[in-house]
Amino acid sequence: MFELKPETSEDWWEVEALYDLCFAPGREALSSYRLRDGVPPVPALCLAARDESGILAGAIRFWPVRIGAVAALLLGPVAVHPTYQGEGLGGYLILESLDRAADQGWDRVMLVGDAPYYSRFGFQRLSGVAMPPPTNPERVLGVALTEGAWDDLRGLVERDA
Numbered sequence: 001m002f003e004l005k006p007e008t009s010e011d012w013w014e015v016e017a018l019y020d021l022c023f024a025p026g027r028e029a030l031s032s033y034r035l036r037d038g039v040p041p042v043p044a045l046c047l048a049a050r051d052e053s054g055i056l057a058g059a060i061r062f063w064p065v066r067i068g069a070v071a072a073l074l075l076g077p078v079a080v081h082p083t084y085q086g087e088g089l090g091g092y093l094i095l096e097s098l099d100r101a102a103d104q105g106w107d108r109v110m111l112v113g114d115a116p117y118y119s120r121f122g123f124q125r126l127s128g129v130a131m132p133p134p135t136n137p138e139r140v141l142g143v144a145l146t147e148g149a150w151d152d153l154r155g156l157v158e159r160d161a
Contacts (some may be wrong), residue, residue, distance in 0.1 A: 128154035
């Protein structure tokens with residue numbers, strides 16, 4: 001069993017260490033990180049999952065972005081410690097955070113990721129939405145938290161400054 005709580009400033013170093021463990025070196029060079037530079041994450045949606053012993057098992061973060069004048073959430077990164085992978089914690093983090101985002105009035109969430117994994121949570125390719133280069137357009141995915149939230153939305157994803 002895992003306890004999910006909003007990430008605090010005291011969690012920051014542990015969460016960063018988890019991301020370093022789970023992702024390749026140079027992860028901060030990705031274009032999605034340029035959208036996060038100087039922009040605070042959405043605190044209520046950045047969650048830390050701890051096991052019964054209080055050990056960090058997983059984490060997820062969300063950032064505000066814009067496509068033209070339209071607000072969206074950028075999901076990521078999400079990571080699960082290797083000792084807990086395959087137990088459904090990643091899915092739990094994603095589904096719980098999407099529910100919380102909808103409850104807070106967000107209409108749409110996007111990410112850069114693998115469609116076969118994220119499609120199980122409702123994410124689909126966003127054909128008219130472009131991430132800054134060098135992002136593979138096939139990996140730009142979104143899910144509508146309200147019906148039609150991505151309909152006819154086109155444009156470049158930009159920082160929410």
